[in-house]
Amino acid sequence: VSARFQAPKGTFDILPASARRRARVESAAAGLLGRAGYGRIETPLFEDTELFESGVGQSTDIVRKEMFTFTDLGDRSVTLRPEGTAPIARAYLEHGMHTLAQPVKLWHAGPYFRYEAPQAGRFRQFNQIGAEAIGSDSPLADAELIGLLATLLRELGVPGVELRLSSLGSAEGRGDYRAELQSYLREHEGDLSRDVKERIDENPLRAFDSKDEGTRAVMAEAPVILDRLEGEDAEHFEAVRGLLDDAGIAYELDGSLVRGLDYYTRTVFAFTCDALGAQSEVGGGGRYDGLIERLGGPPTPAIGWATGIERILLATRDDEPEPSTDVFVAAADGRRESALALARELRDAGLSAELDLGGRGLKGQMKHADRIGARRAVILDEDGGCVIRDMTTGDQTEADRETVAETLREDAG
Numbered sequence: 001v002s003a004r005f006q007a008p009k010g011t012f013d014i015l016p017a018s019a020r021r022r023a024r025v026e027s028a029a030a031g032l033l034g035r036a037g038y039g040r041i042e043t044p045l046f047e048d049t050e051l052f053e054s055g056v057g058q059s060t061d062i063v064r065k066e067m068f069t070f071t072d073l074g075d076r077s078v079t080l081r082p083e084g085t086a087p088i089a090r091a092y093l094e095h096g097m098h099t100l101a102q103p104v105k106l107w108h109a110g111p112y113f114r115y116e117a118p119q120a121g122r123f124r125q126f127n128q129i130g131a132e133a134i135g136s137d138s139p140l141a142d143a144e145l146i147g148l149l150a151t152l153l154r155e156l157g158v159p160g161v162e163l164r165l166s167s168l169g170s171a172e173g174r175g176d177y178r179a180e181l182q183s184y185l186r187e188h189e190g191d192l193s194r195d196v197k198e199r200i201d202e203n204p205l206r207a208f209d210s211k212d213e214g215t216r217a218v219m220a221e222a223p224v225i226l227d228r229l230e231g232e233d234a235e236h237f238e239a240v241r242g243l244l245d246d247a248g249i250a251y252e253l254d255g256s257l258v259r260g261l262d263y264y265t266r267t268v269f270a271f272t273c274d275a276l277g278a279q280s281e282v283g284g285g286g287r288y289d290g291l292i293e294r295l296g297g298p299p300t301p302a303i304g305w306a307t308g309i310e311r312i313l314l315a316t317r318d319d320e321p322e323p324s325t326d327v328f329v330a331a332a333d334g335r336r337e338s339a340l341a342l343a344r345e346l347r348d349a350g351l352s353a354e355l356d357l358g359g360r361g362l363k364g365q366m367k368h369a370d371r372i373g374a375r376r377a378v379i380l381d382e383d384g385g386c387v388i389r390d391m392t393t394g395d396q397t398e399a400d401r402e403t404v405a406e407t408l409r410e411d412a413g
């Protein structure tokens with residue numbers, strides 16, 4: 001069928017089979033994060049544009065070219081959320097959560113929006129599950145969160161997962177390194193892409209993320225911050241590494257790991273999956289010790305991550321069978337009301353039950369029961385009879401309409 005409308009570019013419909021898989025991913029996350037004391041939070045799908053400009057950062061690709069921003073009818077600039085951390089930091093402040101026991105541990109799941117070039121595993125509306133621990137600077141928080149994402153991906157059966165780990169140092173500790181990198185980039189300016197050249201002042205670290213060949217060759221020799229960590233930044237990173245080693249969580253140090261959001265400080269990490277192709281990152285995150293302060297709050301260290309649900313689904317197999325119906329209630333014309341009532345009784349008794357909503361004759365109804373994979377059917381015939389049919393064997397037994405729900409429930413239990 002050719003339709004007049006299609007889902008917008010980079011978006012997709014979630015049909016029931018996909019919805020079931022998504023529900024399983026979400027329920028695994030709810031269980032795991034709930035057992036670790038994380039409470040669910042939900043923030044609006046859109047926010048003040050400025051929240052992302054100051055939170056995520058003016059020099060990031062996300063803010064520069066990927067936001068769905070519009071002016072609402074009240075003349076405010078609002079933006080569909082491209083990520084969840086800045087909104088959660090906003091909510092933390094708005095609800096005075098700094099007065100609660102720290103850290104405040106939160107998780108979230110829902111849709112996010114980025115105007116990116118769509119490809120496998122990259123969409124304009126996609127779904128994330130994320131976790132944040134706000135108000136702790138302990139390396140234990142880093143290790144706990146990294147461990148939780150590792151466990152979640154393992155529980156969900158994501159294959160070939162690898163963890164890349166780095167530290168960006170604190171904002172104060174980063175100054176000298178930034179200057180060193182900037183002068184290195186200027187020395188090699190001729191070989192850099194325009195995009196990278198333009199951002200030497202504003203965001204030199206982004207050069208590590210460039211896909212441009214010339215830039216990549218320059219960056220292969222560039223100084224990395226991991227080799228320049230000092231003082232408490234170095235101690236923190238050592239402690240995180242020690243805790244991951246103790247927990248048996250393998251990782252690869254990767255000094256070129258920079259992430260597309262400006263708020264990161266100290267620990268950053270990414271989980272990749274070899275089953276994913278180009279968009280191989282299945283989840284990632286890091287510390288954002290300066291974000292809450294940047295949004296007008298008190299200095300508040302924090303760390304978190306997010307994982308893309310679509311990427312988890314792409315990386316894992318769909319081997320769950322379709323759910324089937326316990327009982328199909330078939331009825332001759334005069335008994336359709338009784339069928340409706342019986343379906344309700346069966347559902348009240350905890351069975352799944354369906355009936356004909358398409359005006360089929362009895363024969364057509366039995367065909368339909370077969371097609372939807374019903375295990376049993378109850379046939380209410382025109383003579384007032386009530387028969388239970390086993391749809392696999394074809395065996396039929398007489399039953400009493402008054403007690404048939406009870407009989408079916410006992411047989412199922």
Ligand code: HAM
Nearest residue numbers: 083085121122123126282283284285286304305306308
């Ligand atoms: P992010 O790395 O931008 O981090 O996104 C996290 C995950 O979302 C990615 O690893 C990927 O699986 C998925 N993802 C991102 N963009 C797309 C897309 N266009 N299509 C499909 N999936 C996508 C954040 O968003 C941070 N807020 C994570 C964080 C939380 N850091 C600290 N706390």
